[in-house]
Amino acid sequence: MDIIKYRQMYLHENWGQNHFTAIKQKVCGTFNVYNHPLVLSGQAFWLNDNELCIGYEFNTNPEIFRPIFSHKRQRLLDGVHSNILNPCAFWNRIKRRYYYIISHIKNLPLECVEHIVRFTY
Secondary structure (H helix, E strand, C coil): CCHHHHHHHHHCCCCCCCCEEEEEEECCCCCCCCCCHHHHCCCCEEEECCEEEEEEEECCCCCCEECCCCHHHHHHHHHHHHCCCCHHHHHHHHHHHHHHHHCCCCCCCHHHHHHHHHCCC
């Protein structure tokens, strides 16, 4: 997945049905596009000349926070997938195991279990 696809599918405003709002941080001082510590560490990106986006929060529950796209995490996932001969079969096997384990929870309806398992990578 690339950064544009990540923002379109999960986060960014004005694309489809948006449930997340960008958390913005004003920048004071003499930082330019290249030398802000949050940008250098990969924890934020520039929205304009004086604002950074540090993540996204869920509109109906502000305690749910999504960080910005992590290139480091994506490289790790790409490395895992390159070592798996058939990634689709691998993840389907994982989903079956999760479904089997979670479906034995008596208080959880099967519709909820199916919904949870769909969100497994």
